[in-house]
Amino acid sequence: MNLGAIARHRLFWPLVALVLLLVASALKSPAFLEVTVRDGHLFGGPVDILRRSSVLLLVALGMTLVIATRGIDLSVGAVMAIAGAVALSQIAASPDPGALSTVLLAMATALAVALAVGVFNGFLVAVVGIQPIVATLIFMTAGRGIAMLITGGQITTVTSAPYKTIASGYWLGLPVAALIAAFVFGVTALLTRRTALGVLIESVGINPSASRLAGVRARTIIWTVYVICAAFACIAGFIKSSDIMAADSNNAGLFIELDAILAVVIGGTSLAGGKFSLTGTLVGSLVITTLTLSITILGIPVNAVSLFKALVVIAVCLLQSPVVQHRMRSRRRRVAPVPVEVPA
Amino acid sequence: MTTSPTAIPPDQPDQPGEPDRPDARDREPVVAMTGITVTFPGVKALDGVDLRLFPGEVHALMGENGAGKSTLIKALTGVYAVDAGTIVVDGTARTFAGPAQAQAAGISTVYQEVNLCDNLSVAENVMLGHEVRRAGLVDFRGTRRAAREHLRALNLDIDPASTLSSHSLAVQQLVAICRAMVVDARVLILDEPTSSLDVDEVERLFAVVRDLRGRGVAILFVSHFLEQVYAISDRMTVLRNGTLVGEYRTADLPRVELVQKMIGRSLEVLEQLEEAPKRVAAERGVQPYVQALGLGRKGSIEPFDLDVYPGEVVGLAGLLGSGRTELARLLYGADRSDVGELRVEGQPTRLRTPRAALARRIVYSSESRKTEGIIGDLTVRENIVLGLQAERGWLRRIPQRKADEVVAQYVEQLGIRPADPDAIAGNLSGGNQQKVLLARWLATQPRLLLLDEPTRGIDVGAKAEIQRLVAELAEQGMAVVFISAELEEVLRLSHRIAVMRDRRKIGELVNGDDVTTDDVVDLIASGGQDA
Numbered sequence A: 001m002n003l004g005a006i007a008r009h010r011l012f013w014p015l016v017a018l019v020l021l022l023v024a025s026a027l028k029s030p031a032f033l034e035v036t037v038r039d040g041h042l043f044g045g046p047v048d049i050l051r052r053s054s055v056l057l058l059v060a061l062g063m064t065l066v067i068a069t070r071g072i073d074l075s076v077g078a079v080m081a082i083a084g085a086v087a088l089s090q091i092a093a094s095p096d097p098g099a100l101s102t103v104l105l106a107m108a109t110a111l112a113v114a115l116a117v118g119v120f121n122g123f124l125v126a127v128v129g130i131q132p133i134v135a136t137l138i139f140m141t142a143g144r145g146i147a148m149l150i151t152g153g154q155i156t157t158v159t160s161a162p163y164k165t166i167a168s169g170y171w172l173g174l175p176v177a178a179l180i181a182a183f184v185f186g187v188t189a190l191l192t193r194r195t196a197l198g199v200l201i202e203s204v205g206i207n208p209s210a211s212r213l214a215g216v217r218a219r220t221i222i223w224t225v226y227v228i229c230a231a232f233a234c235i236a237g238f239i240k241s242s243d244i245m246a247a248d249s250n251n252a253g254l255f256i257e258l259d260a261i262l263a264v265v266i267g268g269t270s271l272a273g274g275k276f277s278l279t280g281t282l283v284g285s286l287v288i289t290t291l292t293l294s295i296t297i298l299g300i301p302v303n304a305v306s307l308f309k310a311l312v313v314i315a316v317c318l319l320q321s322p323v324v325q326h327r328m329r330s331r332r333r334r335v336a337p338v339p340v341e342v343p344a
Numbered sequence B: 001m002t003t004s005p006t007a008i009p010p011d012q013p014d015q016p017g018e019p020d021r022p023d024a025r026d027r028e029p030v031v032a033m034t035g036i037t038v039t040f041p042g043v044k045a046l047d048g049v050d051l052r053l054f055p056g057e058v059h060a061l062m063g064e065n066g067a068g069k070s071t072l073i074k075a076l077t078g079v080y081a082v083d084a085g086t087i088v089v090d091g092t093a094r095t096f097a098g099p100a101q102a103q104a105a106g107i108s109t110v111y112q113e114v115n116l117c118d119n120l121s122v123a124e125n126v127m128l129g130h131e132v133r134r135a136g137l138v139d140f141r142g143t144r145r146a147a148r149e150h151l152r153a154l155n156l157d158i159d160p161a162s163t164l165s166s167h168s169l170a171v172q173q174l175v176a177i178c179r180a181m182v183v184d185a186r187v188l189i190l191d192e193p194t195s196s197l198d199v200d201e202v203e204r205l206f207a208v209v210r211d212l213r214g215r216g217v218a219i220l221f222v223s224h225f226l227e228q229v230y231a232i233s234d235r236m237t238v239l240r241n242g243t244l245v246g247e248y249r250t251a252d253l254p255r256v257e258l259v260q261k262m263i264g265r266s267l268e269v270l271e272q273l274e275e276a277p278k279r280v281a282a283e284r285g286v287q288p289y290v291q292a293l294g295l296g297r298k299g300s301i302e303p304f305d306l307d308v309y310p311g312e313v314v315g316l317a318g319l320l321g322s323g324r325t326e327l328a329r330l331l332y333g334a335d336r337s338d339v340g341e342l343r344v345e346g347q348p349t350r351l352r353t354p355r356a357a358l359a360r361r362i363v364y365s366s367e368s369r370k371t372e373g374i375i376g377d378l379t380v381r382e383n384i385v386l387g388l389q390a391e392r393g394w395l396r397r398i399p400q401r402k403a404d405e406v407v408a409q410y411v412e413q414l415g416i417r418p419a420d421p422d423a424i425a426g427n428l429s430g431g432n433q434q435k436v437l438l439a440r441w442l443a444t445q446p447r448l449l450l451l452d453e454p455t456r457g458i459d460v461g462a463k464a465e466i467q468r469l470v471a472e473l474a475e476q477g478m479a480v481v482f483i484s485a486e487l488e489e490v491l492r493l494s495h496r497i498a499v500m501r502d503r504r505k506i507g508e509l510v511n512g513d514d515v516t517t518d519d520v521v522d523l524i525a526s527g528g529q530d531a
Helices: A003-008 A012-028 A045-068 A076-093 A100-128 A132-151 A161-168 A176-193 A197-206 A208-213 A218-244 A256-266 A278-297 A302-320 A322-335 B069-076 B099-104 B122-127 B140-153 B169-181 B199-214 B226-232 B255-263 B268-275 B324-332 B354-359 B380-392 B400-414 B430-443 B460-475 B487-493 B517-526
Strands: A035-038 A041-044 B031-040 B043-053 B058-062 B084-089 B107-110 B187-191 B218-222 B235-240 B243-249 B290-297 B301-308 B313-317 B339-344 B347-349 B362-365 B448-452 B479-483 B496-501 B504-510
Touching: A003 A012, A012 A045, A012 A278, A012 A302, A035 A045, A041 A045, A045 A076, A045 A176, A045 A197, A045 A218, A045 A256, A045 A278, A076 A100, A076 A132, A076 A161, A076 A218, A076 A256, A100 A132, A100 A161, A100 A218, A161 A176, A161 A218, A176 A197, A176 A218, A176 A278, A197 A208, A197 A218, A197 B380, A208 A218, A256 A278, A256 A302, A278 A302, A302 A322, B031 B069, B043 B069, B043 B084, B043 B235, B058 B069, B058 B199, B058 B226, B058 B255, B069 B187, B069 B218, B099 B107, B107 B169, B122 B140, B122 B169, B140 B169, B169 B187, B169 B199, B199 B218, B199 B226, B226 B255, B235 B255, B243 B255, B255 B460, B290 B324, B301 B324, B301 B479, B301 B504, B313 B324, B313 B460, B313 B487, B324 B354, B324 B362, B324 B448, B324 B479, B324 B496, B354 B362, B354 B380, B362 B430, B380 B400, B380 B430, B400 B430, B430 B460, B448 B460, B460 B479, B460 B487, B487 B517, B496 B517, B504 B517
Parallel strands: B043 B243, B058 B218, B058 B235, B107 B187, B187 B218, B313 B479, B313 B496, B362 B448, B448 B479
Antiparallel strands: A035 A041, B031 B043, B031 B084, B235 B243, B290 B301, B290 B339, B339 B347, B496 B504
16 A cells, blocks of 8 residues: 555544644653553553543444434433443442442443433434434433432442442453453444444445335334444443542533544544444544543643644544545645656 | 448538538537546546537437446536546637536536425525525515526426425426526536436427527437437437447437447347337236235325236336336335235235335335435445345344355346446446346345336446346246336336326236237326226
């Protein structure tokens, strides 16, 4: 593959942004890229990025599948809040918060509630035919209220070693949160690319009516992706609440739906639906997490954080856009040596 | 390639008074394209093609699918950049950066698929971008009045305030033409304008076209219907595989020769087709594969009875909107019936979804290839195995090797070009997309094949191949329902013909040597009263 083809690759500019952010952070704070081993665990900037990006990656993976069907799910942040609220309330109410069985049971309950939200979203979109943005807006706004009801308006805190492991634990030297995200990524990849689910999702996203006439269960597939999306958001909610060992219904996963949509778009999946790329979403999630981290390291004033984030995202999206790509290519061609005129 | 003696060499100077353009002999061409070459990555879509359009003529652009007709039009209107060659408009060399510039120079295009806004009013569609303004704001009443005048000029008496989607496709097509004429176009390009129109509507369109010709507009007409081309055009330019075959006077070029030039091979295929004896009902199974008893759907189609036997082709004849498609959709479960009964192999069955029909080995190929057939962004391979895959469910992915085998078999059997399973289906020509769709359905090994306009908008060669395929499939015992706006085609292929009118099945004819298109037309005209 020549350089031009590499530069034209969908993920070229997101990767360049990622490398630039890492290099800038390392220049500012040389210890940033160092990875050290302490107590058999890996520590350092890159490990931190992996750990922190797990939440966004989980949400963005579900979002990728939803977007591929021409949909969108705004309720993911609220689902995170509900998941944390349900799990922590149940743990807090149990006589033995530190027992593994308590934690697993609480997580199962939370997952069941999240799945119910996903089923509801999917029902509104696939069966009732409400536009996805409106259908999921319901839980985006109502979901946090439900989470508040569950926690009784309090920020529920617990002490539970097994639950704490989700966000802060290490296994084989790596953060458990990153391993969970990697596992889910692997499962999603297998689920979509080793079965026919991926191509059927794409087919429904590209042309729903043609897919239905081709015998594809379009309705079931659309329904399924909303359930998957809610399940992944639920796992992200576990990590988030485990991180602070508290269920903060107001702030858990606040605005994460926007970051997740951005990660998907940066990864090259079109909001118009159809072809999707899980690897692209992985890169997109890493870019956004690194961006958030490097803002702190680069010492950018707190007031300017959103602006800086917006600038980087705009730059990446512009460089990826077909129009800009085309312009750059034709400029390169114009600079190339003029071919010798062949006499007629 | 040898140029036939009737071809006018492209570089021959334009002789005043030469006999081939009685209407335009003393005028300069309004558009002269010379040596046009357009290259896409890996393909030369056009190679040194010439085209001349004179004021006050209807010029047909002829060629098979993939011959380069659309590309040539897009090169003229600035959609594609030209790699070599010149475009002279009114004696000045021009390069258009886009359709808007071309339109400003008086070249308007009406595309095959109506490119209008369904949910806007007729007036807004006609005047889009040319609204009457007062003090910088749109004057809607004035706009409607202006639209009405433009519509009147084309003898279109419809309410400009009505929503476009409330009109038939034919009227929408005329609205599109009206829109093109708002800018006082001197060149009007009509790309397959008649492909979804019935006979009367075509006549109405042609009346408009003749009127415009009389006013000195140069009309470039692209169509697959030879009859229409001969009915309306003065001259024609024939393309094949992206190269120019020649420029001819329509009256000088017999149909057979034209077809020969278009397909560039002997007329064997065609002759075989013409000579093939009419297929008369013969060995059909004892039990109908499907049997509709008073099957109907409110607002869609009146209750009808229909039997389709294995090994039999049942043609559905009728005008556009007569309920042919609606009937087929009920048999496929694409729409649910609300009255009557459907029996598959004698068993009462309710088809609630296409998938249920698929499970009963019933498949339906829609008339709208683009919106209800092909999944544009997926590859040929993915499109072909989609039906099989849908039937198996998402969990049991078709193994790569099996998929490759199936795809290779049908790409070869149906002659899909390019023969590349990884090509993006949306980039294929219409005929090849149709073949991909057919391949998708044949791969599921159906017992009943519902074909809705499988030959519309595709070239003669592909058409002949599809017709032959249908005959073969029936011989092998498949039950086929064949829908086409071309009565000749229905008569040629069907054993039995169900005649439709006004969303009702009005009668049935057993095909035979003595049955002609006139019989069918009579039946349609009489509304089945005496049948």
